[in-house]
Amino acid sequence: MGRLFGTDGVRGVANADLTAELALGLSVAAAHVLAEAGTFAGHRATAVVGRDPRASGEFLEAAVVAGLASSGVDVLLVGVLPTPAVAYLTGVLGADLGVMLSASHNAMPDNGLKFLARGGHKLDDELEDRIEKVYEEHRTGAPWDRPTGSGVGRVRHYSEGFxxxxxxxxxxxxxxxxxxxxxxxxxxxxxxxxxxxxxxxxxxxxxxxxxxxxxxxxxxxxxxxxxxxxxxxxxxxxxxxxxxxxxxxxxxxxxxxxxxxxxxxxxxxxxxxxxxxxxxxxxxxxxxxxxxxxxxxxxxxxxxxxxxxxxxxxxxxxxxxxxxxxxxxxxxxxxxxxxxxxxxxxxxxxxxxxxxxxxxxxxxxxxxxSVMVRLPQVLINVPDVDRTRVGTSADLAAAVAEAERELGSTGRVLLRPSGTEPLVRVMVEAADIDQARSVAGRLADAVKSALG
The missing domain is CATH 3.40.120.10 (Alpha-D-Glucose-1,6-Bisphosphate, subunit A, domain 3)
Structure with a gap:
């Protein structure tokens, strides 16, 4: 299984990549990992859950709530609010974690799942990796430790958040x-x-x-x-x-x-x-x-x-x-x-x-x-290539070196794999827009040739 978490949570086509089962399982895993890390030590855990208005957010929210509550976490549903609002409320309400369902600027069919730590901060890579590992262990057969009776989480709407x-x-x-x-x-x-x-x-x-x-x-x-x-x-x-x-x-x-x-x-x-x-x-x-x-x-x-x-x-x-x-x-x-x-x-x-x-x-x-003057900058997204080899391809390195020699001190080149989509981004800056476009076009072709 490839890494689920990208640079901004788990994201993909709702009900295809990001399913209700995945949202539920990751929520349970997050609750267990944070409990093991001592986040819930000595008290009953609380989570703030919000979403953007996407239709898929309705069923994904239900899955997240089910996962958290079944793990003994009380849930405050704040409804449709911005990501920074959910982060702010997670902090000000003293919640142990926050969850935001959104794919940000992506088109409507996509959705995303983002966990926030106590205080409203994004989880670090180590915790995300641990959540993935625990999720995969239980997905393949290890049973969850589930509370019963009064140990299950309670769910209530928190309209005051707005x-x-x-x-x-x-x-x-x-x-x-x-x-x-x-x-x-x-x-x-x-x-x-x-x-x-x-x-x-x-x-x-x-x-x-x-x-x-x-x-x-x-x-x-x-x-x-x-x-x-x-x-x-x-x-x-x-x-x-x-x-x-x-x-x-x-x-x-x-x-x-x-x-x-x-x-x-x-x-x-x-x-x-x-x-x-x-x-x-x-x-x-x-x-x-x-x-x-x-x-x-x-x-x-x-x-x-x-x-x-x-x-x-x-x-x-x-x-x-x-x-x-x-x-x-x-x-x-x-x-x-x-x-x-x-x-x-x-x-x-x-x-x-x-x-x-x-x-x-x-x-x-x-x-x-006008305090700053933007130098001409061209960004080309190159899809359907092996983004994992951006830093190891000798042919691509040679193409970048040639571009940098041409631009000299008046511009720069940057290639980076997307953290959320299957593509490589080619960025070129130059004093002249025509030169930036020409160099960026050649580099995009080089990416396709070397990584396609």
């Missing part, structure tokens, strides 16, 4: 948003109610799109992976800017008043300078991944800030932040972690902080985002 999370978001804002007109695209996802409520309570005039989830339309032509609707709406309504989230609202992208995209790197740059002014940017350091645009690194250097880069994945950004006490980090894709107020990427919080900077300075988002 207001608790919104109040938290409003409470950490440095200033109100009065006078701003903002378009929000919620991707028909988990933040369809939360985000408009938070922005409105903070004082903004809010126009919404993508706020009618029906279980089947999540991320469908809208949200952070499809900015066209948001760009058109911002211009049409004469809004100050727009904010887009993905299906579980752990990421945030923006659109300025002219309809131009403002990506995660630019958002981090704007928030970093705002945090430095408030003496909230510890060590004057920002953490980002190797996928961040070279222009972001140059901007941080010019502003006297330090940039620390990690492997791709917000979990690695978070690990670096926690280890060294940094306050801000994230990814170009819009996962931004503000560690003083969240344990994971929080798209609504990020959007609110970005809006607060616009309101406080009186400058346009376009002007604020």
């Amino acid at each position: 207001d608790q999370y919104v109040a938290h978001l409003i409470g950490v804002l440095p200033n109100r948003l009065d006078g701003l007109k903002i378009v929000l695209d919620e991707a028909h996802g988990a933040a369809a109610r939360v985000s408009p409520e938070a922005f409105s309570r903070a004082g903004a005039e809010v126009i919404t799109i993508g706020t009618d989830p029906n279980g089947l339309n999540i991320n469908d032509g809208c949200g952070s992976t499809h900015l066209g609707l948001l760009q058109a709406a911002v211009v049409e309504h004469g809004a100050d800017f727009g904010i887009a989230h993905d299906g579980d609202a752990d990421r945030c992208l923006a659109v300025d008043h002219t309809g131009e995209e403002v990506d995660g790197d630019q958002i981090m740059a704007v928030i970093a300078l705002a945090m430095r002014e408030r003496s909230a940017l510890r060590s004057d350091t920002v953490v980002a991944t190797v996928m961040s645009n070279l222009g972001f690194k140059l901007a941080m250097e010019r502003e006297g800030l330090t940039l620390v880069q990690t492997a791709v994945g917000d979990r690695y950004v978070l690990e670096e932040m926690k280890e060294h006490g940094y306050a801000l980090g994230g990814e170009q894709s819009g996962h931004v972690i503000i560690l003083d107020h969240a344990t994971t990427g929080d798209g609504t919080l990020t959007g609110l902080m970005l809006a607060a900077r616009v309101a406080d300075t009186g400058r346009t988002l376009k002007d604020l985002a």
Whole structure:
């Protein structure tokens, strides 16, 4: 069996890859592993369980609840809420673990299962590997140790979570948003109610799109992976800017008043300078991944800030932040972690902080985002190849070396296997977009030839 856990939990086509049986079994295994690790020592365990609006989340939620309760874990069902809300509630309620059902930005047929440790933090690789091992042992025949009678877990709905999370978001804002007109695209996802409520309570005039989830339309032509609707709406309504989230609202992208995209790197740059002014940017350091645009690194250097880069994945950004006490980090894709107020990427919080900077300075988002100039960057996804051989193919290494010689100091190349999909990502940056496209195309062909 290949590793079930990717860079962001277990993910796949619901009812094909991610079945009710798998969700139940992994939930039981998680309960046993965390109990063995001492997480539940001396008390009856409690779990917070939430989901995004996907239709498959309904039966998968039932499977997760069955697995946890049958293992003696009490369950608080918070319903449809963003991933960062489930993480926040796991921490503030003192729960022993959290579970989020979502495939984030993926299309509707997919779903995902993500476990959170006490405090609302993602599980480390070692615990995930242990959960997989225990699950596989029992799947192949070893019986579970099951409680009976009063030992089984109890399940109740926890509707207070919505207001608790919104109040938290409003409470950490440095200033109100009065006078701003903002378009929000919620991707028909988990933040369809939360985000408009938070922005409105903070004082903004809010126009919404993508706020009618029906279980089947999540991320469908809208949200952070499809900015066209948001760009058109911002211009049409004469809004100050727009904010887009993905299906579980752990990421945030923006659109300025002219309809131009403002990506995660630019958002981090704007928030970093705002945090430095408030003496909230510890060590004057920002953490980002190797996928961040070279222009972001140059901007941080010019502003006297330090940039620390990690492997791709917000979990690695978070690990670096926690280890060294940094306050801000994230990814170009819009996962931004503000560690003083969240344990994971929080798209609504990020959007609110970005809006607060616009309101406080009186400058346009376009002007604020101009602190960095994005170098042309081309990303090509190469599907149906053996992603495990990216680092061992001699032919591919030679193709990369040739590309790097051509680009010199004016660009860079990055190849990485996807952690959630069967493909390899080819990223090329160059001072000239035509050169970036040419080099990226040749490397994509090399990946197909070497790994196909």
